[in-house]
Amino acid sequence: MGRRDDTEERRQRLRWLPGAVILSAFVIDIVTRGEVNTFPALSAAPVIAAPLLSLAGTITTGVMSNLVGLALVFLEREPTRADVAPFTSLVLLTVVAAGLNVILTRDRRQLATSREVAAAVQRAVLPDPPRRVGRLLVASRYEVAHQEAAIGGDLFAIRDTPHGIRMLIADVRGKGLESIRTVNALLGSFHEACYHQPELPGVVLQLEERMQGIVAEASGADAESFATAVVAELPSDYSVLRIVNRGHEAPLLVHDGRAVPLEPSTPALPLGLGMLGSDTPVVDRFPLPPGATLVLFTDGIDEARDAHGAFFDPRRALSRRLPPDPDAILDTLLAEVTRHTGGTLEDDAALFAVTLGADRPPGLTDGRHPVPAREPRRDGRA
Numbered sequence: 001m002g003r004r005d006d007t008e009e010r011r012q013r014l015r016w017l018p019g020a021v022i023l024s025a026f027v028i029d030i031v032t033r034g035e036v037n038t039f040p041a042l043s044a045a046p047v048i049a050a051p052l053l054s055l056a057g058t059i060t061t062g063v064m065s066n067l068v069g070l071a072l073v074f075l076e077r078e079p080t081r082a083d084v085a086p087f088t089s090l091v092l093l094t095v096v097a098a099g100l101n102v103i104l105t106r107d108r109r110q111l112a113t114s115r116e117v118a119a120a121v122q123r124a125v126l127p128d129p130p131r132r133v134g135r136l137l138v139a140s141r142y143e144v145a146h147q148e149a150a151i152g153g154d155l156f157a158i159r160d161t162p163h164g165i166r167m168l169i170a171d172v173r174g175k176g177l178e179s180i181r182t183v184n185a186l187l188g189s190f191h192e193a194c195y196h197q198p199e200l201p202g203v204v205l206q207l208e209e210r211m212q213g214i215v216a217e218a219s220g221a222d223a224e225s226f227a228t229a230v231v232a233e234l235p236s237d238y239s240v241l242r243i244v245n246r247g248h249e250a251p252l253l254v255h256d257g258r259a260v261p262l263e264p265s266t267p268a269l270p271l272g273l274g275m276l277g278s279d280t281p282v283v284d285r286f287p288l289p290p291g292a293t294l295v296l297f298t299d300g301i302d303e304a305r306d307a308h309g310a311f312f313d314p315r316r317a318l319s320r321r322l323p324p325d326p327d328a329i330l331d332t333l334l335a336e337v338t339r340h341t342g343g344t345l346e347d348d349a350a351l352f353a354v355t356l357g358a359d360r361p362p363g364l365t366d367g368r369h370p371v372p373a374r375e376p377r378r379d380g381r382a
Helices: 002-013 017-031 039-049 055-076 081-125 177-196 200-217 220-224 314-318 326-341
Strands: 136-143 154-161 164-172 227-234 241-246 252-255 258-261 284-286 293-297 349-356
Touching: 017 039, 017 055, 039 055, 039 081, 055 081, 136 154, 136 326, 154 177, 154 349, 164 177, 164 200, 164 293, 164 349, 177 200, 177 227, 200 227, 200 241, 227 293, 252 314, 258 314, 293 314, 293 326, 314 326, 326 349
Parallel strands: none
Antiparallel strands: 136 349, 154 164, 164 227, 227 241, 241 284, 252 258, 252 293, 293 349
């Protein structure tokens, strides 16, 4: 919504342009005493007005161009039959500009309606998470690609369960109704697994099984679907952050002016492709100091490009002194990616952040340099 507001603001700032073209043509003609033909500029004014002004404004611009042209002719000389052709062309261009304005206005309304419908469906399937879960402050954002009106496949969720606080962020391949069905199925499976699976690998395996079921039931391009995901867990004592990364962007731990990527110790395939790799999810452990913020995001952020094709670096954007507030951190990240891209995203982006409250539970160590370590095997071996 912010980027669409920026587009409308730019249109508002350019509303003066048609009038400036007419004024410039008038001044140039007066200064040069008619030696420079300014009719091309007058003819361009209504065409310029078509995408910037309303229908009435476009027609008014065309009328003003004709009146200024007539005034210039009467100031310099007597009108002749030769003046009929340029004035006729100017009238025809005004009619064409009015038609373009009608078409552009209709297309903008249709696109706005499509985006509103997509946003409404997205909100229904992916409601905002609670603002606080246990000692965690929670914030989320969903940014729709500027040129897209389709429903995306990004999702996030957080649940406080008897086994700890569990979080999910994922990105389903594709867009449209099929992707939203997959999003809905994965969210349902995650919510169920959170309460019935005592260990984090069990949650991931249930998501993997559900994704494979979705792929098996699909046809065509949807039969090749998959979802990158990060599943995280904090026990009730908040002593350690456990993460399983299934081919997703590494989360960032923002603390003390640094943003550190929590890279997986062992790369893993996305959900739905588990049959091609190991069946046992690898759980990495990281410290989560009080006041630190865990930031999770989808590839619409780190694959955003600037005008020269350079990718956005969220780690650099968040490596500064920031308040221990997930909303402020996500706002900073979105402001930086918007500045990097010039206000447009090529793909939808979901962002999710949690900040651990300042109360330090007993026995928690303050680790500023998180180093992944594998969860010990249940049979006691390393």
